[in-house]
Amino acid sequence: MEGAIECTVKSTEPGNPVYVYNPLTGEASDGFEGMGIVIMAVDILPAELPREASTDFSRILKPFIPALARCDLSRPFEDCDLPAEIKRAVIAYQGQLTADYQYIQDFLDQPDA
Numbered sequence: 001m002e003g004a005i006e007c008t009v010k011s012t013e014p015g016n017p018v019y020v021y022n023p024l025t026g027e028a029s030d031g032f033e034g035m036g037i038v039i040m041a042v043d044i045l046p047a048e049l050p051r052e053a054s055t056d057f058s059r060i061l062k063p064f065i066p067a068l069a070r071c072d073l074s075r076p077f078e079d080c081d082l083p084a085e086i087k088r089a090v091i092a093y094q095g096q097l098t099a100d101y102q103y104i105q106d107f108l109d110q111p112d113a
Contacts, residue, residue: 018030023037
């Protein structure tokens with residue numbers, strides 16, 4: 001809290017993991033409904049993951065670290081030289097939805113009910 005991510009104004013628990021932060025008012029409300037950004041700020045989350053899952057995830061991610069370090073994020077997404085497996089996981093790049101996730105825009109464009 002009060003770190004580099006300004007919208008993290010409180011921590012959450014695994015049973016109630018998210019809140020909506022409204023950057024216009026600075027207010028946070030539990031849940032995922034309302035105007036603003038949905039934030040998941042479970043500060044004890046690493047303790048929630050089994051050691052085996054963390055070890056396996058690290059083992060799978062490790063080969064991608066050199067490519068991630070070399071990636072030129074100032075280039076267009078198509079030219080940034082990310083491995084295909086990582087590219088398929090990137091939802092937004094430079095503030096825009098990537099091609100594989102353009103369908104999300106339909107949901108974002110829906111008026112509030």
